[in-house]
Amino acid sequence: AQKVTQAQTEISVVEKEDVTLDCVYETRDTTYYLFWYKQPPSGELVFLIRRNSFDEQNEISGRYSWNFQKSTSSFNFTITASQVVDSAVYFCALSVQDGTASKLTFGTGTRLQVTL
Amino acid sequence: DTGVSQDPRHKITKRGQNVTFRCDPISEHNRLYWYRQTLGQGPEFLTYFQNEAQLEKSRLLSDRFSAERPKGSFSTLEIQRTEQGDSAMYLCASSLLAAGYTFGSGTRLTVV
Numbered sequence: 001a002q003k004v005t006q007a008q009t010e011i012s013v014v015e016k017e018d019v020t021l022d023c024v025y026e027t028r029d030t031t032y033y034l035f036w037y038k039q040p041p042s043g044e045l046v047f048l049i050r051r052n053s054f055d056e057q058n059e060i061s062g063r064y065s066w067n068f069q070k071s072t073s074s075f076n077f078t079i080t081a082s083q084v085v086d087s088a089v090y091f092c093a094l095s096v097q098d099g100t101a102s103k104l105t106f107g108t109g110t111r112l113q114v115t116l
Numbered sequence: 117d118t119g120v121s122q123d124p125r126h127k128i129t130k131r132g133q134n135v136t137f138r139c140d141p142i143s144e145h146n147r148l149y150w151y152r153q154t155l156g157q158g159p160e161f162l163t164y165f166q167n168e169a170q171l172e173k174s175r176l177l178s179d180r181f182s183a184e185r186p187k188g189s190f191s192t193l194e195i196q197r198t199e200q201g202d203s204a205m206y207l208c209a210s211s212l213l214a215a216g217y218t219f220g221s222g223t224r225l226t227v228v
Contacts, residue, residue: 004158037219043205045159045219091158103149103172104217106158 002027004094006107013082013114021077021110023092029053034068034075035093035104045091051075082114120220122208128226129198136194137223141210148191149217150183152176153205162206165191198227 003026013019025034036048049059051068059066063080079086089111093104121140129135141148146167151159162181164172167188177183180198185191195202205224209217 035216042221043224044221045207045209047216047218050216093158102147102211103161103164104151104159106160108156108158 002029002032002094002096002105004092004105004107006092006110008110009108010111010113013112015084015114015116016081018078018080019082019112019114021079021090021092021112023075023077023107025073025075025092025094027094027096029096031097033095033102035095036066036075036077037091037093039089039091039109041088048077079112082112084114084116087112087114120208120210120218122206122220122223124223125221126224126226128228131200131227132197134194134196135198135225136192137206137208137225139191139193139208139210139220141190141208142212142218143189145210145212145218146188147211148185149209149211150191150193151207151209153207153222154203159205159207162193195225198225200227203227 005024032053034051038046056068065078067076089109091106091109093106095102095104123138148165150162152162153159161174162177163183165185168185180196183193203226205222207219207222209219211217
């Protein structure tokens, strides 16, 4: 069975601070995908990134960066120079090729509050 | 095509009533998923369609729940004899094969 752990329930930062959201996953599959989603108060899940298990290169997209380390089964997400608009719940998720479904297993989310 | 649409956005119902939600996926996406999200939790998988075939159902999907996807287009999720524990956000997602998922805004169900 798959499992995703986001140990940080809630984080509060002041605007312009950097913040890292942790994600640890468990799976016995060698082929899998890792995702991050943002859920603003409106409720929609906004896709941020997908990374497959064979690609451990870190990725940067604007103020967002992701650090994937298979050795520690972690896929952490850093926001640089945070802004109030970054306030949301962030979910890490894992997908394996399970039959034909490729369903997502989500963590419990980290609520990020960015204040002025 | 502007994404995955879900209707209604909010539904309040009395315990014991039946409710039905609708999801319109991105038109070229052949895969459709339903997830349920309770307060303070991440979404949990309910069921999956590839085209019109329902290929997998979670044990979370009790006999009171039924989902359909006629003609492989829109999907409906019906809950019969609703219970207070059914109160949650019901999210629909679609994808093309195993590529990235696109989620809808969800239907928030409140059972009173």
